[in-house]
Amino acid sequence: MSFYFVIMTVKINFMEVEDPGVAVITGASSGIGESFARILAGQGFDLVITARRKNRLEALAAELKEKEGINIEIITGDLSKPEFMDEVADYIEKIENLDVLVNNAGFSTLEQFISKNSKVDPFMTMLNLHCGAVVRLMHAALKPMRNNDRGVIFNISSMASLILHGSREPMYHSTKAFVSAFTEMVQLKLNFVKSKVKVKSICPGNTHTEIFGPAAIATPGKFGGPMTPEEVVDISLDSYKNKDTIVITGDHNIDEVMEWREVAYNKSGRYFSKNWIKTGLYKPL
Numbered sequence: 001m002s003f004y005f006v007i008m009t010v011k012i013n014f015m016e017v018e019d020p021g022v023a024v025i026t027g028a029s030s031g032i033g034e035s036f037a038r039i040l041a042g043q044g045f046d047l048v049i050t051a052r053r054k055n056r057l058e059a060l061a062a063e064l065k066e067k068e069g070i071n072i073e074i075i076t077g078d079l080s081k082p083e084f085m086d087e088v089a090d091y092i093e094k095i096e097n098l099d100v101l102v103n104n105a106g107f108s109t110l111e112q113f114i115s116k117n118s119k120v121d122p123f124m125t126m127l128n129l130h131c132g133a134v135v136r137l138m139h140a141a142l143k144p145m146r147n148n149d150r151g152v153i154f155n156i157s158s159m160a161s162l163i164l165h166g167s168r169e170p171m172y173h174s175t176k177a178f179v180s181a182f183t184e185m186v187q188l189k190l191n192f193v194k195s196k197v198k199v200k201s202i203c204p205g206n207t208h209t210e211i212f213g214p215a216a217i218a219t220p221g222k223f224g225g226p227m228t229p230e231e232v233v234d235i236s237l238d239s240y241k242n243k244d245t246i247v248i249t250g251d252h253n254i255d256e257v258m259e260w261r262e263v264a265y266n267k268s269g270r271y272f273s274k275n276w277i278k279t280g281l282y283k284p285l
């Protein structure tokens with residue numbers, strides 16, 4: 001009598017489910033979004049990937065289909081435009097087994113908002129992409145996720161969302177602050193209705209990607225870094241197991257946020273002026 005041993009290869013995924021569904025990733029043509037695509041494909045999720053650079057998405061899709069044997073759809077377009085937000089949102093709403101949305105598309109700018117010579121266009125594009133698209137796609141994704149009472153939305157914010165002073169670019173920091181605040185408020189609502197759906201605001205620090213151009217090299221900061229996109233993705237996926245909504249990726253980035261916060265709270269005029277009675281807003285009874 002002979003025995004046949006059938007060895008089944010079960011892919012372990014971060015949600016620890018037997019039937020990983022679909023993951024939608026914006027800004028998947030490079031950096032953190034591309035890493036999410038590679039890692040989630042390796043865990044057996046089918047993908048929908050979007051960005052403007054079609055050639056990059058096609059090359060990535062061909063590689064991952066071949067290597068991981070998953071299904072991948074590509075939707076190409078500019079996510080700062082309301083029409084494209086609607087197109088992607090309509091697509092997302094129809095994905096019955098949607099498990100993951102990664103709102104990752106974003107950019108930084110060297111333009112100065114307060115410069116007398118600056119044009120408003122890059123700032124409006126940033127506002128639309130970082131805030132408008134995130135809201136539009138979250139709204140769409142929550143429909144199938146709430147139907148299934150399962151799934152997670154990773155909004156790629158930034159540690160900039162927690163550092164709101166200094167010589168930084170106001171629009172980048174403020175749009176990311178919106179992402180973190182909105183994510184936290186949505187999670188509180190989900191908790192209130194006892195939903196199992198999770199939303200996370202991922203707050204990376206300096207990460208080696210193409211954000212400052214394909215040839216730019218990220219350098220270490222005062223507290224450490226830079227991180228690789230893969231490290232950011234690993235920490236993000238790991239956070240699915242815990243209740244953290246605001247996820248700062250890396251201890252050195254937590255240290256930096258804490259230092260800035262300490263300065264901010266102690267600086268008069270930042271939150272409450274130390275001499276606030278003298279401002280005239282306070283009327284003694």
Ligand code: NAP
Nearest residue numbers: 027029030031032051052053079105106158207209210211
């Ligand atoms: P990246 O390599 O430049 O990737 C940005 C992605 O966003 C690309 O796939 C890009 O694709 C897409 N994108 C940009 N503008 C778009 C638009 N108008 N419409 C559609 N897609 C658009 O940079 P990254 O660092 O990975 O950035 C990913 C996210 O991480 C961003 O939200 C960024 O703010 C955040 N982040 C980065 C760092 C860092 O140090 N790298 C730190 C904190 C937070 P196409 O150009 O092909 O459209």
